[in-house]
Amino acid sequence: MGRTSLKEVRQQEIILAFYKVAKKIGLENASIAKVADHLEINPSLIVHYFKTREALIEGLIHFILERYSDIYKTNGGHYTTAKELTQLMDNLFSRTWDKLFDDSVFYSCYALTYRDKKIRASFKSLHDSLRESLRDALHKACANGVIQLRNEKETAEVIFALIEGAYYYLGMVDSPTENTRKLNMMKRQALTLLGL
Template identity: 45%
Template sequence: MGRKSLKETRQQEIIKVFYKVAKKEGYENTSIAKIAKVMDINPSLIIHYFETKEELTYSLIEYILERYLLIYTIKNKDGATLAELKKTIEMLFSKKWNLLFDDGLFYTFYALAFREKEIKAKYKTILDSLRLALATMIEQCNSKNLIKVTDPQNTADLIFVLVDGAYFYLSLENNKKIYSERLAYYKNIAYQVLGIEPLSLSTGILTS
């Protein structure tokens, strides 16, 4: 892999600070001036890389996708293993997945998608990419006769319907015990859809 250019590195730094400021103060209250103040740089430097807040927002949404896709780790050149598929399901229904991106910002941008076509298109790309990556893992496990899923694409879609619905509903739940129990319940449904045993019931050892 080639090294990132200075421009790409600087843009990544700005995007990450934008995320932190927006998470703390809210997207609506975040401005290029505030980002520059936190970074201790002149606002004109940010404008050099991102002319408007909207342009910066689009880049942040692409950053979301990159972070979410990190959960798909396939080490075997011959395709996904059953252990990797299970690890992915565990990640999808875990605190670690939910902490990849702030709920408040995620749903703020989701709401903006109803008003801005470009944000809507980018969010669609995120959701489609996540589904496609999971469907590919399922297909690879199918080809090795590790599982028998008749429609990998629709199965992946159904699992993400569970994921999206679960986190939206549970974001309103303050009771940690209920939160954990419901998340475990939704995760087990995902395993049922795949026709495999949950990781906790499996005799195999999952490696990182």
């Protein structure tokens, strides 16, 4: 494993600052100048690492992917028992996602996919990668005899759609009790698909 370069470290610092600024004032109001103010550096240093705001948004989308990918690593990613797979579903259908990344920044990035082809491609790559991680988890569980599925890819697609739909839909539910009840209902549907 190679050492992380100073450039990579600096880029991660800038992306994290961009995320914090976007979380505080909204992605639409976050600019290179405001990120520079937050970091107390000259804006030209940010431009040195990210030529445009769009490049910074692409970096933010990769940051989202890294954060969300952590959910699949919680159990070591082996899926040799039903408990490990159930824990993955518990994590996917929980407020764990919210702790990893702010919903308002996520959906602001998502909205940009309708206006910018490059950002759309980056966001699609993020979603493809997350679906592939879920499919890989289901494949491992099948290979280990934990579950039996006719079509791992299709099952992963349906569960991923349940997850995405749940978070979009439940973003409008103000009651924490009702939110938890509905999230658990959707998780039970996913577990039923898996035969758990």
